[in-house]
């Protein structure tokens with residue numbers, strides 16, 4: 491095990507040519523807006539079908555905040571989607587720990603899959619209201635200190651301000 495190389499690009503995560511893309515999902519695993527909506531739209535119905543199977547089986551209660559689980563990536567260029575549930579900003583005293591856990595658990599799942607390249611969005615920094623600068627700091631610090639067989643973690647940022655926030659953390 492080693493540490494991944496961290497990179498960042500502007501763009502739409504559904505287009506990322508990586509082994510696995512991470513989805514900023516919600517605990518229902520049944521879709522939503524933002525990254526989640528874009529992934530299901532571009533990846534097609536196979537992803538939702540796989541999520542429904544998870545809900546019918548081991549994830550009957552949904553996916554807990556801070557945890558991650560993988561499905562097929564359907565028609566996306568990636569092989570897998572790793573769904574993780576970020577914390578809603580301000581909803582939990584240990585929200586920062588939960589946000590760090592999203593990155594750590596997603597990398598654990600990536601290692602189980604044998605994924606070597608993984609694209610992350612800025613989890614929790616959209617609908618869930620996490621301030622971008624802090625979201626970027628937690629993302630970069632956590633990935634930077636996690637032992638993994640993943641060789642590249644690519645942060646795929648939609649807006650200019652998200653890109654700048656990650657650029658500042660990555661130096």
Ligand code: AR6
Pocket residue numbers: 501502503504514515516521522523524525526527528576611612613614615616617618619620646647648649652
């Ligand atoms: N590619 C890359 N980044 C994106 C994309 C995209 N296609 N679309 C949005 N972003 P969000 P959250 C950025 O709201 O805060 C959903 O409804 C966005 O600008 O997707 O974790 C889920 O179902 C922001 O910087 O995720 C949940 O209910 C970041 O990605 C809830 O939203 C995350 O924004 C999760 O909220």
